[in-house]
Amino acid sequence: MSAFEPRPPFYLGIDLGGTNIKSGVVDDSARPLSSISIETLAEKGPVAGVESLAEAGRLAVEASGLSWDQITGIGLGSPGTMDLSRGMLLEPPNLPGWNQLPIRDLLAEKLGRPTALQNDANAAAYGEYWAGAGRDARSLVMLTLGTGIGCGIIVEGMIVEGRHSHGGECGHIIIQMENGRRCGCGAYGHLEAYASATALVKRAQELLARETIPSLLRDLPEPELTSRAINEAADSGDELARRLMKETAYYLAVGAVTLLHTIDPDILLFGGGMIGAGESFLEEIRQHIQSMAFPTVAKGARVEYAELGSDAGFIGAAGCAQLAFGRP
Amino acid sequence: MSAFEPRPPFYLGIDLGGTNIKSGVVDDSARPLSSISIETLAEKGPVAGVESLAEAGRLAVEASGLSWDQITGIGLGSPGTMDLSRGMLLEPPNLPGWNQLPIRDLLAEKLGRPTALQNDANAAAYGEYWAGAGRDARSLVMLTLGTGIGCGIIVEGMIVEGRHSHGGECGHIIIQMENGRRCGCGAYGHLEAYASATALVKRAQELLARETIPSLLRDLPEPELTSRAINEAADSGDELARRLMKETAYYLAVGAVTLLHTIDPDILLFGGGMIGAGESFLEEIRQHIQSMAFPTVAKGARVEYAELGSDAGFIGAAGCAQLAFGRP
Numbered sequence: 001m002s003a004f005e006p007r008p009p010f011y012l013g014i015d016l017g018g019t020n021i022k023s024g025v026v027d028d029s030a031r032p033l034s035s036i037s038i039e040t041l042a043e044k045g046p047v048a049g050v051e052s053l054a055e056a057g058r059l060a061v062e063a064s065g066l067s068w069d070q071i072t073g074i075g076l077g078s079p080g081t082m083d084l085s086r087g088m089l090l091e092p093p094n095l096p097g098w099n100q101l102p103i104r105d106l107l108a109e110k111l112g113r114p115t116a117l118q119n120d121a122n123a124a125a126y127g128e129y130w131a132g133a134g135r136d137a138r139s140l141v142m143l144t145l146g147t148g149i150g151c152g153i154i155v156e157g158m159i160v161e162g163r164h165s166h167g168g169e170c171g172h173i174i175i176q177m178e179n180g181r182r183c184g185c186g187a188y189g190h191l192e193a194y195a196s197a198t199a200l201v202k203r204a205q206e207l208l209a210r211e212t213i214p215s216l217l218r219d220l221p222e223p224e225l226t227s228r229a230i231n232e233a234a235d236s237g238d239e240l241a242r243r244l245m246k247e248t249a250y251y252l253a254v255g256a257v258t259l260l261h262t263i264d265p266d267i268l269l270f271g272g273g274m275i276g277a278g279e280s281f282l283e284e285i286r287q288h289i290q291s292m293a294f295p296t297v298a299k300g301a302r303v304e305y306a307e308l309g310s311d312a313g314f315i316g317a318a319g320c321a322q323l324a325f326g327r328p
Numbered sequence: 329m330s331a332f333e334p335r336p337p338f339y340l341g342i343d344l345g346g347t348n349i350k351s352g353v354v355d356d357s358a359r360p361l362s363s364i365s366i367e368t369l370a371e372k373g374p375v376a377g378v379e380s381l382a383e384a385g386r387l388a389v390e391a392s393g394l395s396w397d398q399i400t401g402i403g404l405g406s407p408g409t410m411d412l413s414r415g416m417l418l419e420p421p422n423l424p425g426w427n428q429l430p431i432r433d434l435l436a437e438k439l440g441r442p443t444a445l446q447n448d449a450n451a452a453a454y455g456e457y458w459a460g461a462g463r464d465a466r467s468l469v470m471l472t473l474g475t476g477i478g479c480g481i482i483v484e485g486m487i488v489e490g491r492h493s494h495g496g497e498c499g500h501i502i503i504q505m506e507n508g509r510r511c512g513c514g515a516y517g518h519l520e521a522y523a524s525a526t527a528l529v530k531r532a533q534e535l536l537a538r539e540t541i542p543s544l545l546r547d548l549p550e551p552e553l554t555s556r557a558i559n560e561a562a563d564s565g566d567e568l569a570r571r572l573m574k575e576t577a578y579y580l581a582v583g584a585v586t587l588l589h590t591i592d593p594d595i596l597l598f599g600g601g602m603i604g605a606g607e608s609f610l611e612e613i614r615q616h617i618q619s620m621a622f623p624t625v626a627k628g629a630r631v632e633y634a635e636l637g638s639d640a641g642f643i644g645a646a647g648c649a650q651l652a653f654g655r656p
Contacts (some may be wrong), residue, residue, distance in 0.1 A: 081624070139491060149564045155488055162592025163467060172622070173586040177503050177579070187620055251505070258501040261589055262481070262489025268362070270596070292515055296409070300492045 006033055009072035009326060010064070012113070013318030015120065016078045017311075018042055018094035022310060023056040023286070025064035025071065026318035029327070030131035030197025031088050034063035035311060046098040053103075060314075064226075073325030074115040075317035076107060077123030083248040086163040087117045116324040120313055125152020126176030128269055132308040137266035140261050142178050142306060143170065143252070145274035148184060149192040151267055153263055160262060170195065177252045191255040195248050197227035204230055205245055215240035232243045248274075248298075249281055251286030260289070260297045334361055337400040337654060339390070340385050340441070341646030343448065343638075344406045346370055346422035350638065351390035353399065354646035356654070358459035360393035363639060373511040374426040375503060381431075382438040401653030402443040403645035404435060405451030412493040415445045416466075422425040422562035444652040448641055450487050452634075453480020454651075456597055457645025460636040469587050470634060471498065471580070473602035476512060481591055487648070499524065503582045522579040525555035525602050532558055532572055543568035559605045576602075577609055580614030588617070588625045599634030 006027040015022040015041060024035040033145060042049060047183030053076065061068060081090040087104025089095065103218045119127070120238035125134075125142035134140040134154070146152035153160040160167040171192035173186060180189020184198065193199055204225060208218060216233040217240060233241035256268055272280065282305055290298045308315060334355040343350040345368060352363040356458060364387045381404065389396060409418040410515060417423065417431025436443035446454070453462075453470035462468040462482070472478035477499030481488040488495040499520035500513060508517020512526070521527055532553060536546060544561040545553060545568060561569035584596055598610065618626045636643060 054429065155483065156486065158484065158486070160483055160591060162625075163594045164592055164628045166589060166592040166622055166625050169589040169592070169622070170591045173501075174503060174620075175505050175581050177582045178506075185622070254502050254505045258586060259590070261494060261497040261500045262587070264492055264494040265489060266491045292502075294494055294513070296492045297490075298492050321538070 008070065010066055010070050011318035011321040011326070012060060012071050012074045013314035013316070013321065014053055014057055014060075014074065014076045014082060015123065015313030015317055016040065016053060016076060017120070017313075018079065021052055021056040022314045022317070023060035024064060024311070024314045025060055027286070027317055028322065030135075030315060030319065032311065032315060033066065034060050035314070036060050036063055040100070042095045046101045049095070049098060050103065050110065053107055057111055068112070069213055071113055073321040074107065074111060074113050075113060075123065075319065075321035076104065077118050077120040077313045077320070078103065078111050078316040079120050080165070082117065082119065082165050084117060084119070084161050087115075102220055103147060114325050116320045117160070118320045119152070119161070119165065120166075121150030122152040122161065123316035123320055124150070124271065124312040125168070125313075125316065126159055126271075126319045127308055127312035128271070128306050129154045130319040131315050132312060133269050133304050133306050134267050139263065139265040140269060141145065141170070141263050141265045142269040142271055143255070143272045145196060145270060145272040147196060147198050149196045150272070153265075155263065155265070167231045170259060172257060173258055174256070175251065191251065194251040194278065195255065200230060200244060200248055200274075201225055203247070207240060207244065211240065213240055215239055216287060227274055228276060231274075231281070245277065246284060247279060248287050249284035250256065253285050256285065256289050256303065257292045260293050262303055264297060265301065265303040267304060269304055269306045273280075275305045332359055336398065338394055338398050339649040339654070340388060340399050340402045340648035341642035341644070341649065342381055342385055342388075342402065342404045342449065343641030343645055344368065344381060344404060345448070345641075346407065349380055351388035352390055352639070352642045352646070353394060356650065358463075358643060358647065360639065360643060361394065362388050363642070364388050364391055364632075365452055368523045370426070372424045373575060374429045375424070377426060378423065378431065378434045378438060378544060381435055382449065385439055396440070399441055401649035402435065402439060402441050403446060403451065403647065403649035403652070404432065405446050405641045405645040405648070406431065407446040407448050408493070410445065410447065410493050412445060412489050415443075442653050444648045446487070446645060446648045447480070447489070447493065449478030451644035452481040452599065452640040453482055453489055453496070453597075453644065453646055455636055455640035455649045456599070456634050457482045457648040459643050461597050461632050461634050462595050467591065467593040468595050468597060469498070469591050469593045470599055473524060473581070473598060473600040475524060477524045478600070481593075483591065484595070492560040498583065498587060501583060501586055503579065503586070519579065519583040520528070523576050523583065526560060528572060528576055528602075529553055531575070535572065541568055541570065543584070545569055556603055556604060559602075559609070568590075570611060572583045573599070573605065573609060574612060576617050577612035581613050582622060584613065584617050585620045588621050588629055592625060593629065595630040595632060597632055597634045598649040599640065603633045604645050
């Protein structure tokens with residue numbers, strides 16, 4: 001697949017999503033030897049689902065040109081909720097029916113290799129830490145902007161998993177305690193309720209209903225009013241769309257300041273679909289952080305976009321296998 | 329000093345405050361062999377200050393009955409700002425004139441023992457983790473409620489110091505981004521601006537000016553309107569004081585939820601003078617957390633008061649010496 005000399009040991013990373021499963025074999029220096037993707041078909045239930053995970057793993061190993069006895073361990077990134085210490089999915093909203101599922105051990109049994117389970121956002125953050133935008137950092141916070149806001153926190157090489165597998169659930173930090181927006185989780189004032197792609201679209205709908213100024217967004221049928229469409233309209237000079245993007249940058253900066261004053265990482269990354277908004281959006285976030293964070297932190301912390309895109313998940317999952325089963 | 333058999337190695341802990349220096353020798357099992365306190369006299373400047381630190385250390389070693397060659401290392405907890413990696417105070421607001429001071433190396437030289445510098449709030453949190461309310465925990469967040477709100481975060485035995493020595497500055501997380509109260513640091517909407525002892529008194533003054541309902545607090549001359557007086561009035565049934573304490577519990581719970589969804593520790597502790605408000609105040613904080621945090625976290629996380637009082641600082645500082653110079 002590539003020109004480098006792969007360095008053993010090798011790890012299989014699997015990134016389980018509600019729609020697709022991505023998988024690849026990664027070498028000890030975080031370089032992927034293969035990368036494949038298949039459909040999850042989550043609605044077929046957990047038995048078929050675990051078989052799909054195994055199938056994705058088999059395809060990834062095959063594509064890598066390695067044999068199974070060269071695979072030291074497997075890392076699986078999965079959406080939650082979960083109990084990491086027991087390797088269980090609990091009641092994952094995006095995998096309906098996959099409840100109380102000992103997914104780690106089921107997969108380990110099927111593929112005959114020790115398996116580590118990790119939260120998907122944590123795995124993606126670890127991927128960026130190991131091989132992406134955070135590869136020179138000792139600590140990292142990553143916010144992934146999509147339907148929700150995922151987050152992963154790495155401190156000195158350790159993933160902050162939390163006592164109840166809820167470490168780094170920073171989409172659900174409270175940025176507005178009075179009259180806060182309702183979050184998808186049911187609570188109020190969370191970062192995710194303001195700054196996820198879903199929240200951006202919702203705020204756009206509200207603003208279009210409230211304001212009468214002309215906007216490109218008015219002509220869009222509802223399914224086409226997406227975060228990407230809002231961003232494109234902003235880029236083309238649409239005033240209302242610009243206002244929405246500016247507000248989003250501010251909200252993200254507020255959440256970022258809380259995390260900078262809590263973790264104070266080397267680097268704070270934004271990932272996910274919304275980073276298609278490009279450098280000007282990132283620069284607005286940075287400027288708000290500059291004006292709100294402690295000077296030392298504001299000056300010192302790097303605020304960047306993630307680099308690995310949708311590969312971060314399986315690469316990071318493989319990294320979790322290295323953490324769990326690699327050399328001491 | 330006590331009946332136990334002290335277990336070597338031994339560490340000297342020093343807790344530098346704006347008013348007093350506390351110091352004690354602590355054994356390898358976190359038990360103090362001595363505890364002394366002298367005045368800081370910060371206004372005499374840094375040269376006299378470092379000599380006071382040394383004097384406090386000498387008195388503590390003397391009181392412990394040990395000899396200096398039995399002291400493996402020294403831990404110093406200090407208010408900030410600081411650069412931990414260089415062992416420097418930068419511009420500590422409570423130690424005017426102690427700027428750009430290589431305090432760690434100056435003290436090490438004076439006392440002839442390797443010395444570790446730590447932020448005072450981090451040291452106190454580590455003290456509770458090592459020997460206090462968090463001694464059975466693997467991860468801990470502690471908020472110290474005083475003039476400001478100090479914070480320390482411990483994850484798997486590691487203090488989250490941060491890249492710029494600003495880890496765990498959680499008095500300055502943003503809980504209210506719109507029309508937030510002004511914080512002592514100059515920024516807006518921070519937890520400290522709502523829930524420190526200073527903020528409580530300020531809110532009391534505002535409420536007394538705004539409302540006409542009778543209150544015991546109205547009769548107090550300004551210097552006696554303290555957080556303790558407000559708490560005592562609330563205990564005796566004063567409606568306005570109760571409202572203030574209830575709001576404070578809510579604000580603290582908002583901050584706590586953000587930290588539970590970020591760190592997800594075994595235990596969240598409140599320390600400092602305001603915990604004199606007692607069990608009912610803690611219970612109100614807990615109830616707000618129950619209603620706002622993720623169910624698993626709300627059910628699982630312990631929310632308690634700190635146990636070591638003003639000894640946490642020097643015990644934790646000694647613990648930092650153990651981390652730095654103890655057995656591997």
